[in-house]
Amino acid sequence: MTAPARVTPLHAWHLAQGARMVDFAGWELPLHYGSQLAEHTAVREAAGLFDVSHMRPMDVSGPLAREFLRYALANDLARLDAHTGRALYTTMVQEDGGILDDLIVTHRGVEQYRLVLNAARAEADTEHLRHLARQWAAAGDSRLAFRERPDLGILACQGPAAGEKLAAVLDLPELLECKAFRTLERDGLFLSRTGYTGEDGFEIIAPGARLRDLADALLAAGVQPAGLAARDSLRLEAGLNLYGQDMTVADSPARSNLDWTVDLRDETRVFVGRAALAAERAAGPTQCLRGLLLEDGIARTGGVVSSPQGVRLGQVTSGLFAPTLRRGIALARLTAATPIGAKVFVSIRGRDHAAVVVQPPFWRRGRPCHDIEELLS
Amino acid sequence: MSTIPEHLRYSTTHEWVEDLGSGRYRVGITDHAQELLGDLVYVELPEPGRGVQSGVTCGVLESVKAASDLIAPLTGVVAERNEALGEHPEWLNEDPYGRAWLLVLEAVPAATAELLDAAAYGRLIEGQ
Known part of the structure; x- marks a missing residue:
C-alpha cells in the first residue's frame, strides 16, 4: 500500500x-x-x-558527535573544526563504498552538527546512523544524541x-x-x-x-x-548529481564524480567504507561520471553512449534540454578510459547523435564552463 | 481550464484537425496537450511527401524533461510542415491552435468523421 x-x-x-x-x-x-x-x-x-521542505534536517550533538560523524561520513568533519557555521558537502557510504546518500553537514557550535538528508533517503539514513551509533558507542550512550526535526x-x-x-x-x-x-x-x-x-x-x-x-x-x-x-x-x-538517478548504492563516489568528497588524508581516521574506497582509488575506478554536450537532439536517461567505432562506452544517467545553454546536455556513466574531449555518439530513439565528453559542470555563476562552439566544431 | 475551439475536430491523443476543404487538413496539438507537456523545446515533424497513419507515431515533441510521441490523427500524406517551429517551439505553448500548427495532411474527403467534436473532447479531458 x-x-x-x-x-x-x-x-x-x-x-x-x-x-x-x-x-x-x-x-x-x-x-x-x-x-x-x-x-x-x-x-x-x-x-x-x-x-x-522535503529535505530533512537532523541534528547530531554531544561530546561524541564529532568523532561519530568522522566515522560515519566519507568527508572529514575535522575540516570544520576551526569555524562555527562552516558547512561541508559529503557522501555517506556503506562498507563496500556504495553511496547511501549525499548531504551537507554544518558545524553549529560546540558539539553541535546539523545534517540535511535527501527526502527519499531520510528514513533509511536515520536508521543507518542510529544502527552505526549503537555499534560504535555503547547503546544509549548519552554523549551522542540524534534529533530529527519534523x-x-x-x-x-x-x-x-x-x-x-x-x-x-x-x-x-x-x-x-x-x-x-x-x-x-x-x-x-x-x-x-x-x-x-x-x-x-x-x-x-x-x-x-x-x-x-x-x-x-x-x-x-x-x-x-x-x-x-x-x-x-x-x-x-550545474553538473550536480541527483541521488537515485546519477548515483545509487551500487555506485562509489569515484564512479560518481564525487571522489573529492572522500578524504583519506588523516591516516588514523577510521570511517565506514574506508578500506573499499582506498583500494578503488589505488586501482583506479573502472567507470566514471562525465558530462555530455550534444551537437543536436536531447539525450534521455538510459541512452546508450558509444565510440565512433561503435564500442559501447556506457549510459546516460540524466539528460535534458539545458534551457540556458539551449542544447541537450547529459550526465553519463562511462568506462573510465573515455577521455575528456572524446567525440562520442548517444542513442536517441534508435538514432545516433554526436556529442563531446566534458568534465561537469556545464554552467556556474553566470557563465558556461566550456567553449561549446569550439568543442563541437 | 483549457481552450477547445468549436470549429475543430479532436483525436483522443490530443491532436486537433481543421478541415481546409479539398481533402486538406491542418493538424496541431490541443491546449490541454501543451499544458500536460510543459515548456516545449524541440520538435521533430515528418517530411512533406511522407505518409502517416492514424494512431501511429509520426514525430516527436520534446519538453525540457521528456520526449512525447506525436500521433497522426488521420491517415494521409504530409503536404506541409511548420518549419518555423524548429526555431520557435515555444509557440506550441503560446498559441497551439494558431501559429503553432504542425502539419497539413492530404487525405480522403470527410477524413475527420471518426474524430471527436469539441463537446466530446471536452468530456474526454474532464474525465482524465
Missing part, C-alpha cells in the same frame, strides 16, 4: 500561486507554477524561491539577486558578508550560503509555521516561485 503523499507547510501557498503539483519521493511538491523555462531563467538572471522546513532562495533580496526582506545586511558554505543563525533562522542551482543563493531552515510569511515577503520582493522541474534543469546545468 502506498502511503498518502506528505505535504510541506507551504502546500496551500503553492496551490494559491497556481502550482501544478507532483509526487516526489513521497511528497506532494510543485512541479512548476506555469513555466519551467521562465522559472529557470529567473534563477539564472535574478532570483527564484524553492520549497525544499518541526523545520527549508526554503532555497537562489540566483544572482537572491542574497540581496533575502538580506532586504530579513533586514539583515550582514547576510551579504556570509561566504559560500557558511551559515548564519539569527532569530531562529538557519541561513546557509548553499544551493543546488549553480548560482549564488541561500538555503533557509526555519520553523514550519514561519515559511509562509517568508515566502510572501520574498515574493513581494520580486523573487519568482520555482518548482521541481526548474530545480532539475538548473542542477543538471
